[in-house]
Amino acid sequence: MPQVKAQWRSLEELAQDSQFLLRxxxxxxxxxxxxxxxxxxxxxxxxxxxxxxxxxxxxxxCDGAPEGHLIPAVRQPPGIVPGMSDYYSxxxxxxxxxxxxVVKHFMGRPIKVEGNPFxxxxxxxxxxxxxxxxxxxxxxxxxxxxxxxKLPRSRAALEQALAEQRAQLAATGGAGFAxxxxxxxxxxxxxxxxxxxxxYSQIRWLHWEPIGRENVKKGLESV
Amino acid sequence: xxxxxxxxxxxxxxxxxxxxxxxAVAFSLVVWLWPHSDYARRxxxxxxxxxxxxxxxxxxxxxxxxxxxxxxxxVSSNAGMPPTYACMTCHSQIWTDxxxxxxxxxxxxxxxxxxxxxxxDVPDYxxxxxxxHIAKGVGCSSCHGDVxxxxxxxxxxxxxxxxxxxxxxxxxxxxxxxxxxxxxxxxRDATTPAPELLLxxxxxxxxxxxxxxxxxx
Numbered sequence: 001m002p003q004v005k006a007q008w009r010s011l012e013e014l015a016q017d018s019q020f021l022l023r024x025x026x027x028x029x030x031x032x033x034x035x036x037x038x039x040x041x042x043x044x045x046x047x048x049x050x051x052x053x054x055x056x057x058x059x060x061x062c063d064g065a066p067e068g069h070l071i072p073a074v075r076q077p078p079g080i081v082p083g084m085s086d087y088y089s090x091x092x093x094x095x096x097x098x099x100x101x102v103v104k105h106f107m108g109r110p111i112k113v114e115g116n117p118f119x120x121x122x123x124x125x126x127x128x129x130x131x132x133x134x135x136x137x138x139x140x141x142x143x144x145x146x147x148x149x150k151l152p153r154s155r156a157a158l159e160q161a162l163a164e165q166r167a168q169l170a171a172t173g174g175a176g177f178a179x180x181x182x183x184x185x186x187x188x189x190x191x192x193x194x195x196x197x198x199x200y201s202q203i204r205w206l207h208w209e210p211i212g213r214e215n216v217k218k219g220l221e222s223v
Numbered sequence: 224x225x226x227x228x229x230x231x232x233x234x235x236x237x238x239x240x241x242x243x244x245x246x247a248v249a250f251s252l253v254v255w256l257w258p259h260s261d262y263a264r265r266x267x268x269x270x271x272x273x274x275x276x277x278x279x280x281x282x283x284x285x286x287x288x289x290x291x292x293x294x295x296x297x298v299s300s301n302a303g304m305p306p307t308y309a310c311m312t313c314h315s316q317i318w319t320d321x322x323x324x325x326x327x328x329x330x331x332x333x334x335x336x337x338x339x340x341x342x343x344d345v346p347d348y349x350x351x352x353x354x355x356h357i358a359k360g361v362g363c364s365s366c367h368g369d370v371x372x373x374x375x376x377x378x379x380x381x382x383x384x385x386x387x388x389x390x391x392x393x394x395x396x397x398x399x400x401x402x403x404x405x406x407x408x409x410x411r412d413a414t415t416p417a418p419e420l421l422l423x424x425x426x427x428x429x430x431x432x433x434x435x436x437x438x439x440x
Binding site: 069072084 | 298306337
């Protein structure tokens with residue numbers, strides 16, 4: 001499986017690229033001095049945003065004709081029209097509860113998350129967190145396969161590692177072993193965890209949500 | 224003691240200065256004009272493609288419609304390119320072991336797309352949409368030339384901003400009847416309805432098609 005490259009660079013990252021800085025220096029002499037002056041980095045970047053955008057993002061395009069490639073599909077996937085956006089339905093899980101969403105995508109690349117009007121928990125609306133789900137799709141740290149120590153591993157290696165873990169669990173009865181999850185309302189997952197707990201009595205299951213519903217619950221109780 | 228410079232030196236000095244001035248002007252002209260020259264814009268040049276595909280054979284010879292291969296040209300901004308599978312519907316029957324077609328067969332076999340070099344291209348900061356042009360009576364050849372006669376596809380028009388504006392200033396005379404859109408040899412003749420009639424028929428609005436925001440959004 002190919003390593004996914006980071007999809008975009010922030011201006012901050014760009015500002016640390018030495019080659020890029022060299023080009024900016026040629027275009028805007030004196031920038032280096034401004035950057036090294038005792039001013040906080042954010043302020044400098046704010047001041048320089050326009051210049052960085054101009055130098056980094058182009059205006060190089062104005063000379064000559066652009067060059068590129070056309071890469072058609074081997075077999076046209078049904079329903080995909082090149083150059084047109086399309087939708088698929090999805091679900092967004094928050095605090096263990098799923099709400100239906102509709103994701104707009106441009107030839108397979110998601111570009112907008114909206115609520116699914118036919119889903120009772122959404123009725124066409126979304127939470128801000130569901131909206132921000134879009135960033136997750138392009139997170140360079142998003143899992144793209146089996147890895148260990150950041151290196152890709154085969155499925156066989158995963159199975160072997162799990163077998164070793166199982167032997168160890170059997171020896172200790174699960175002592176010192178914890179499973180960490182987010183909030184979940186899935187009966188299947190609950191049954192699986194219960195089965196694990198039966199087999200290894202010492203195992204611990206911890207769950208945590210960065211934005212949980214505890215306060216909602218407390219609030220409702222105190223009314 | 225004689226003078227250091229002979230009288231002719233005056234002449235040479237002014238000539239040199241004049242030449243320098245001329246060279247400076249010529250240099251700026253070249254720098255200014257070069258990017259817009261046909262050569263820099265690769266007009267009339269056919270780039271090497273993975274397969275020497277001939278529109279002449281397939282369109283004029285076999286009579287295949289543009290939309291068989293460029294299927295989304297009427298509905299999308301993008302004209303669309305034929306999937307390998309579309310070539311193989313015929314080439315699994317004819318010319319099945321021609322060496323020329325090996326990349327096409329391999330593409331289907333290995334599930335790897337063909338990679339064509341682009342010929343018509345506008346920079347990303349230009350918004351372009353095929354569907355509106357087709358819907359409003361602009362034919363393929365207005366922007367791509369006589370593709371149906373090309374043994375190898377080449378760029379026939381410069382596709383500079385000037386080129387687009389030339390038509391956007393006054394599209395009427397370049398519009399054609401619906402049934403001529405895909406005819407790349409079409410030219411205006413006595414049977415063609417008047418520009419005003421075509422403008423009215425297609426409902427091209429009297430808005431300003433040269434506004435920057437039409438193409439730079």
